[in-house]
Each structure stands twice: as C-alpha cells, then as structure tokens.
Amino acid sequence: MATPLIKLDNISYQYEQTKALTDINLTIEEGDFLAIIGPNGSGKSTLLKIILGLLKPTKGDVLLFGKPVNQFKEKERIGYVSQKSNAFNTGFPATVEEVVRSGLVKKIGLFHRYPKNVQKEVRQALKSVGMENFANHNIGDLSGGQQQRVFIARALISNPKVLILDEPTVGVDSKNVRSFYLMLTHLNREHKITIVLVTHDVDAVSKSISHVACLNRTIHFHGFKNDMDTMSDEQLEAWYGHAVRKVEHRNEVQV
Amino acid sequence: MIESILRYEFLQNAFASGLIIGVIAPLLGVFIVVRRLSLIADALSHVTLAGIAGSLYISQSIGALALLNPLYLGIAASVTGSLFIERLRRLYKHYEELAIPIIMSAGLGFGAIFISLAEGFSSDLFSYLFGSVSAVSRQDLWIVVIIAVIVILFLCIFFKELFVLSFDEEYAKASGLPAKWIHVLFMVVTALVIAGSMRIVGILLVSSLMTLPVAAAMRISKSFKQAIFFSITFGELAVIIGLVSAFYLDLAPGGTIVVTSIIILLLTILSKKWTKKGVLSQ
Numbered sequence: 001m002a003t004p005l006i007k008l009d010n011i012s013y014q015y016e017q018t019k020a021l022t023d024i025n026l027t028i029e030e031g032d033f034l035a036i037i038g039p040n041g042s043g044k045s046t047l048l049k050i051i052l053g054l055l056k057p058t059k060g061d062v063l064l065f066g067k068p069v070n071q072f073k074e075k076e077r078i079g080y081v082s083q084k085s086n087a088f089n090t091g092f093p094a095t096v097e098e099v100v101r102s103g104l105v106k107k108i109g110l111f112h113r114y115p116k117n118v119q120k121e122v123r124q125a126l127k128s129v130g131m132e133n134f135a136n137h138n139i140g141d142l143s144g145g146q147q148q149r150v151f152i153a154r155a156l157i158s159n160p161k162v163l164i165l166d167e168p169t170v171g172v173d174s175k176n177v178r179s180f181y182l183m184l185t186h187l188n189r190e191h192k193i194t195i196v197l198v199t200h201d202v203d204a205v206s207k208s209i210s211h212v213a214c215l216n217r218t219i220h221f222h223g224f225k226n227d228m229d230t231m232s233d234e235q236l237e238a239w240y241g242h243a244v245r246k247v248e249h250r251n252e253v254q255v
Numbered sequence: 256m257i258e259s260i261l262r263y264e265f266l267q268n269a270f271a272s273g274l275i276i277g278v279i280a281p282l283l284g285v286f287i288v289v290r291r292l293s294l295i296a297d298a299l300s301h302v303t304l305a306g307i308a309g310s311l312y313i314s315q316s317i318g319a320l321a322l323l324n325p326l327y328l329g330i331a332a333s334v335t336g337s338l339f340i341e342r343l344r345r346l347y348k349h350y351e352e353l354a355i356p357i358i359m360s361a362g363l364g365f366g367a368i369f370i371s372l373a374e375g376f377s378s379d380l381f382s383y384l385f386g387s388v389s390a391v392s393r394q395d396l397w398i399v400v401i402i403a404v405i406v407i408l409f410l411c412i413f414f415k416e417l418f419v420l421s422f423d424e425e426y427a428k429a430s431g432l433p434a435k436w437i438h439v440l441f442m443v444v445t446a447l448v449i450a451g452s453m454r455i456v457g458i459l460l461v462s463s464l465m466t467l468p469v470a471a472a473m474r475i476s477k478s479f480k481q482a483i484f485f486s487i488t489f490g491e492l493a494v495i496i497g498l499v500s501a502f503y504l505d506l507a508p509g510g511t512i513v514v515t516s517i518i519i520l521l522l523t524i525l526s527k528k529w530t531k532k533g534v535l536s537q
Contacts, residue, residue, distance in 0.1 A: 093473050105415045
C-alpha cells in the first residue's frame with residue numbers, strides 16, 4: 001500500500017487548561033478530497049495547524065509523506081490556504097502576480113531571485129483557478145471569492161501534492177460558492193491534487209468531496225462520504241453535542 | 256547652493272547622508288508600514304534618544320571619552336530596544352501594542368535623566384532632536400554609508416521572504432520560512448536605520464521619513480514594486496527640498512523635511528480625488 005500523504009496518530013492538543021483535541025487518528029491517502037466538518041470550536045483549525053506543523057501536539061505523531069512533521073523539509077509539497085478574513089490587509093499594495101509568485105519563496109530559497117520564467121508559471125497557476133486575466137490587478141480590488149482563488153494559485157505554483165484549506169468560502173458570496181467548489185473538484189480530479197478542507201457548509205461541499213471527517217474535539221466519523229448516511233441519529237447527536245436532524249436531499253447529507 | 260556644497264565639507268556630509276537616508280528610510284519603511292509596525296519605529300527613535308543623551312553625558316563627565324561619537328551609543332540603545340520590543344511582544348501575546356508605550360517611555364525616561372544630569376549640551380541636543388544641516392561630521396557620514404550597505408544587503412537577501420512575511424505571516428510560517436529570525440533581523444536593521452537617519456531628520460521626526468513617503472506612495476501604487484519606487488522618490492524629494500530650504504532659511508531640517516513629506520502626501524491624496532480613478536489606474 002502506498003504511504004499515506006498525511007497520517008495523524010493518536011493526536012491530542014491542549015490549550016492551557018482546555019482540551020481542544022483528543023485521540024485523533026486520521027489517514028489521508030493520495031487523491032482524497034476530504035472535508036473536515038464540525039461545529040464552531042470543534043478544533044478544526046487547530047487540527048489543520050497541527051498538520052502544518054504550526055502547532056505542536058501535546059501527544060501523538062504527525063507523519064507527512066511518511067516522515068515526522070518536524071523532519072519534513074519539503075513544505076512546498078503541501079499548499080496551504082489560510083482563512084482569508086484574518087490573513088491579510090486588503091489595502092496591501094501588491095498585484096495578483098506578485099502575490100502568486102510569492103508561493104515559490106520556499107522552493108527558490110534564500111539568496112536567489114525569482115527565475116526568468118516565473119511569469120509563465122504565474123499565468124499557469126492563475127489559469128488553473130480561472131483567474132488568468134487578473135495578473136496585473138491589485139489584490140485588494142478583487143472580490144472575496146477571487147482573492148481566495150488567487151491564494152489557491154499561490155499555493156499551486158509550487159506544484160503541491162496536497163492542498164489544505166481553512167474555511168475557504170468565508171467571505172465568498174453564496175452564488176459563487178458552488179463554482180468555487182467545482183474548481184476544487186477540477187483540481188482534485190484533473191490535476192490529481194489531494195484536497196483537505198475545513199468547513200461548515202456541508203451542503204455546498206458535499207457534491208465535491210470523497211471523504212468526510214466529523215470532528216468535535218475528537219473524530220466521530222471518518223470515511224467515504226456516502227457512508228456518512230449510515231450514521232445513526234445517536235452518533236450524530238454525540239458528534240454535534242446537541243440534537244440534530246439529518247436532512248437528506250439530492251443525495252446530500254445536511255446536518 | 257551647488258557652490259556652497261562644493262566648498263563646505265559640512266554641507267557635503269549633510270547632503271550625502273541625506274540622499275542616502277532618503278533611499279534607505281522609505282525603502283525599509285514600505286515593509287514597516289505594510290507590517291503595521293509604524294509606531295514601533297517611533298518607540299525606537301525615543302530609545303535612541305536615551306543612548307544619545309547617555310553618550311553626551313558620558314563625554315561630558317569622562318574626559319577621555321569627550322570625543323566619543325554619540326551615534327554609537329544611540330545605535331546600541333536602538334538595537335537593544337528593538338530586541339526588547341520583540342521580547343515584550345511575545346510576553347504580552349494578546350496585547351502586543353503594549354510593548355510600544357513601555358519601550359517609548361523607557362527611552363524618554365532614561366533620556367530625561369541623562370539630560371538633567373548633564374547641563375549645558377542644549378544646542379547639541381537640539382540638533383539631535385530636530386536634525387541639523389551643519390552638525391553632520393565625516394564620521395557620521397561613514398556610519399550612514401555602512402548602515403546603508405547593511406540595509407541593502409539585508410533586503411537583497413530577504414526581499415522575497417519579507418514580502419511573504421508582510422503579506423501573510425501565517426502563510427509564511429506554514430511554508431516553513433524562519434519567520435521569527437527574519438523578523439528579529441528586520442527589527443535590528445530598522446533600529447540601525449533609525450539611529451542613522453536621526454542626524455539629519457532628528458530623533459523626534461525620524462519615523463516620519465519611514466512612514467510619510469510610504470503613506471503617499473500607497474495612495475497611488477497598484478503593485479509592491481510601484482510602492483517601493485514611489486516611496487523612495489518621495490523620500491528623496493522630501494530630503495532634497497527639506498535640506499535646501501533648511502539651509503537657506505536657517506531652520507531645523509527635521510521640520511522642513513517632514514513638512515515637505517506632508518505636502519507630498521496631501522498632493523497624492525488630492526490627485527487621487529481629482530483623477531477619480533487614480534493616477535496610475537490601468
């Protein structure tokens with residue numbers, strides 16, 4: 001069996017006195033499109049930060065491409081798109097091109113300039129998110145959804161195997177959410193990029209994903225999206241912490 | 256004017272230092288402003304005051320050190336202050352801005368003590384507070400040159416990394432950049448530029464040369480490259496106009512440079528209003 005791209009082994013995390021995550025086991029294989037869903041404060045963003053090595057778990061191991069996270073040096077193989085709302089100030093004087101090419105910083109390394117053909121790479125990354133005509137625009141002039149696509153292009157420019165997104169549709173207006181997820185599906189299926197995202201809009205994302213992990217401090221369900229339908233009401237209630245109603249429509253599971 | 260510059264060494268020193276500072280202060284200032292660290296520059300300039308006043312006092316009381324250039328202790332104080340600010344920012348994680356009033360008042364407090372201990376360096380002190388056209392020595396000029404070399408080298412090496420760090424700190428950390436170290440180096444370089452610029456612009460106004468030209472440039476820039484280009488252009492304009500008018504009108508150059516910067520800023524704001532769409536809109 002191929003080495004999983006991401007493997008969390010018995011992860012726990014504690015913020016001072018509060019337990020944020022307990023005994024998390026999660027394996028993400030190549031080609032997966034996993035949505036980590038859960039209520040506010042369920043530890044979703046904390047989990048992503050642990051995967052990225054931004055937070056050190058109190059207990060357990062994180063393996064990236066089979067290597068412990070602190071020994072994993074090829075960070076460019078993992079593209080990260082943080083929550084837009086707190087990531088940058090919209091008045092920043094930079095063009096889309098300047099932002100996208102900055103995704104190559106780690107790959108190029110210190111003491112080196114951007115290569116001559118960087119513009120071509122930028123155009124290509126922008127093309128794969130449908131933003132090729134915006135290279136010279138100021139980043140602050142774009143809509144929330146467009147900015148988010150630019151940030152994905154910034155992550156894609158270093159040719160990552162995995163794309164990790166934290167609440168990518170926050171600040172994207174609802175009519176564009178669908179096309180945003182379609183673009184992610186395209187990246188997953190055509191460009192063979194494994195995608196892990198954290199979200200609470202289960203409804204919009206459910207057509208795109210292959211796997212679901214239901215998180216509330218610990219993982220209550222992880223498996224194929226279709227198997228989520230088999231979760232009993234008791235399991236759902238235990239996950240969400242209060243009574244929830246499972247609504248099925250258009251083959252989607254909504255909670 | 257050109258004739259006077261050719262004739263008098265002090266004018267050569269002032270103009271050469273001014274022209275260099277006009278490049279490096281706004282250049283570094285672009286990063287300071289976009290990283291929302293403008294007030295830290297102010298705090299550091301006040302710490303520099305403590306170093307300068309301390310040095311002037313030492314020169315006065317210890318005969319052997321009478322010729323000590325106050326810039327050295329000024330630089331030392333400023334760099335130490337920058338490291339303390341970082342320490343405090345980590346200590347008060349949720350109230351990062353607290354570091355600024357703490358360091359600023361510490362600087363002013365020590366400054367006030369040294370100034371009152373030593374009596375009679377008021378004219379020297381005035382030139383340190385508001386800048387001077389006549390007090391820049393050849394040695395000061397060389398210090399500014401060395402600082403400029405350090406700044407340019409630092410930016411050549413870390414330009415890409417600083418851009419990422421400024422634009423999106425979390426992303427920088429997630430992509431494995433040594434964000435903490437780059438930031439500490441950045442603060443130290445900022446402290447050097449503040450100490451170096453102070454001879455011309457003065458302690459109280461030094462941060463303005465790092466922020467006002469950038470504030471003006473940001474009004475009309477679409478890209479980061481443009482922001483840097485316009486910041487340096489405006490910085491140089493302010494220094495040249497400021498120094499010339501300070502020389503002819505016998506004013507403190509800190510004042511004339513800052514007022515020129517303010518006028519440039521107002522013009523960019525107005526020009527944006529007049530053209531509605533922005534001077535450089537495509």
